[in-house]
Amino acid sequence: MKNYFLLFLSLAILNVVFPQNSDSASYYFKNGLEEKNAGRHAVAEKCFAKSIAFNALFTDAYIEQGKANIEMHKIPDAQKSFIKAYELQPENSIVIQELTNIYFNNRQFQKAIEFAQLCGGCESNRILGLSYYHTEDYGKAQTYLQKAVAANDKDAESAYTLGRIFLELENEKAAIPQYQRAIGLEAGRNMWMYELGLIYYSQDDYKNALKYFTMATDAGYTRSNDFYENYGFAQLYTGDVENGLKSLDEVLSRKPNNKELLSNIANAMYDTKRYDAALLYFQKLLELNPADATSLFMAGMTFQKTGEKEKGQKICDKAIEMDPSLAKNRQKKDMPMGL
Numbered sequence: 039m040k041n042y043f044l045l046f047l048s049l050a051i052l053n054v055v056f057p058q059n060s061d062s063a064s065y066y067f068k069n070g071l072e073e074k075n076a077g078r079h080a081v082a083e084k085c086f087a088k089s090i091a092f093n094a095l096f097t098d099a100y101i102e103q104g105k106a107n108i109e110m111h112k113i114p115d116a117q118k119s120f121i122k123a124y125e126l127q128p129e130n131s132i133v134i135q136e137l138t139n140i141y142f143n144n145r146q147f148q149k150a151i152e153f154a155q156l157c158g159g160c161e162s163n164r165i166l167g168l169s170y171y172h173t174e175d176y177g178k179a180q181t182y183l184q185k186a187v188a189a190n191d192k193d194a195e196s197a198y199t200l201g202r203i204f205l206e207l208e209n210e211k212a213a214i215p216q217y218q219r220a221i222g223l224e225a226g227r228n229m230w231m232y233e234l235g236l237i238y239y240s241q242d243d244y245k246n247a248l249k250y251f252t253m254a255t256d257a258g259y260t261r262s263n264d265f266y267e268n269y270g271f272a273q274l275y276t277g278d279v280e281n282g283l284k285s286l287d288e289v290l291s292r293k294p295n296n297k298e299l300l301s302n303i304a305n306a307m308y309d310t311k312r313y314d315a316a317l318l319y320f321q322k323l324l325e326l327n328p329a330d331a332t333s334l335f336m337a338g339m340t341f342q343k344t345g346e347k348e349k350g351q352k353i354c355d356k357a358i359e360m361d362p363s364l365a366k367n368r369q370k371k372d373m374p375m376g377l
Contacts (some may be wrong), residue, residue, distance in 0.1 A: 056216055063093035070102055079109040092285050097126045097133075104136060113140060135160045147172045163189065176206045187216075194223035198230055210237050221253075228259035239268060244275040263289050267299065274306050279315075295326055301333065308336065313344045331361035339367075 070085030086103035090096055104119035117140050123133045138157045142150035147169040154165040167183030170176075183200040186193060201216030217234040221227060235250035251269050257260060261269075270285030286303055293299065304319030317340050323333040338353030358364045 052156050054169060062200045063089045063096050063099065065089075066092065067096065067102070070099070070106075074102065076107060079106045082106045085109070095126060097123050097130065097337075100126070101130075101132060101136075108136075108140075113144065117144075119142065130159065130285045138162075138165060142169060143228070145172070161186070164193065167196065168199055171203055176203050179203050180207065187219075192223060194227070197223065198227075205237070210241060226257055228254045228257035231257060232259050232265070235272075236268065241274055242275075248276060263292055267302075271302070271306055274310060277310075279310070279312065283315075297323060297326060297330075300326075304333070304336065308340060308343075311343075313340050316340050329360065331357045331364060332346040334360065335367065336366045 066085045066089035070089060073079075073082035073085055074301065083103055083106040085104060086099045089099040093099070100119045100123035103323045104116040104123065107113070107116035107119060117137070120133055120136045120140065123130065124137060127133060131358065133159045134153055137151040138150060138160050141147075141153060142165050150165055150169045151173070154160065154162045154169065157165075163182045164186040167179050167181075167186050168181060170179035180200065180203050183196050186196045187200055190196070198220035201213040201220065204210070204213035204260030205215065214234070214237060217230060217237065221230050221234065224230075231250045231254035235247045235254060238244070238250065239247035248269070251265070251272060251294045255265075261264070266285045266289045270282045270289070273279075273285060275282075283303075286299070289299060290296065300323050301320055304316050304323065307313070307316035307319060317337060320333050320337040320340065321329055324337065327333075335354050335357035338350045338355075338357060341347075341350030341353060343350075354364075
């Protein structure tokens with residue numbers, strides 16, 4: 039009889055407490071919404087926390103708590119709230135969308151991919167494309183970003199990233215229009231401009247390379263040693279020898295006697311048929327290293343180009359004695375491979 043009485047008492051207490059807790063949870067939830075609408079997000083978050091304290095299964099309270107924390111830039115706290123809401127309602131589209139964005143913005147790309155695949159109301163193609171790019175799955179990244187760019191031709195980041203993907207897939211021709219689109223949308227992105235200049239440079243389109251190198255510096259890109267070197271050679275190959283050498287001399291002043299740079303300049307002079315200048319740089323290389331058979335061979339080739347064939351041939355023969363592998367270039371009458 040005593041046990042029946044205790045059971046009855048417990049049920050009676052539950053019948054009283056549950057409605058009270060439910061009422062309290064609703065009360066604080068309502069207050070939280072009012073504070074949120076008034077822009078008082080910190081107060082709103084505390085109201086939602088109280089609501090949850092009275093009802094730990096109140097999904098909407100977790101959602102609103104998460105949103106309040108996002109407004110306050112308390113992203114880890116927001117993530118915890120939405121994860122709890124997802125545990126309670128794994129098919130809730132609002133929760134899935136919020137977690138997709140949080141994971142993506144926090145660079146948790148594998149989780150972003152997982153939730154973007156569930157998310158019907160978010161920019162799933164964009165998020166999937168960018169996330170796959172950052173996880174180096176370029177095939178899938180291309181598929182989704184092409185859809186994203188087709189759907190929104192104002193999305194500069196997607197266009198730029200699609201261009202980067204084409205570079206990874208060794209399709210520079212397809213990369214160029216994506217870079218152009220991205221730069222047209224965000225004119226201040228000097229790194230994008232410089233990268234496009236490098237793409238043109240690699241395709242021997244030195245005129246366009248110079249165009250985008252110049253755009254990059256006008257937009258604030260730092261003139262590093264690499265910049266001066268690429269810019270200088272682009273100037274040389276477009277015929278602006280005087281300014282090209284000035285740019286390259288800037289690098290040499292910072293990196294005196296850099297053999298690789300001197301060799302590149304010498305060979306650029308040879309390529310552009312400026313043989314007297316080429317001889318000066320090959321001579322500098324030989325002064326730094328008299329055993330440099332390749333530079334000696336090229337000096338001999340250059341003498342032959344200037345009409346001193348016998349002298350040039352003797353120099354080439356001497357270089358071949360030093361490095362027999364250069365003999366293959368005797369018939370080609372051209373630069374050794376790899377310069």
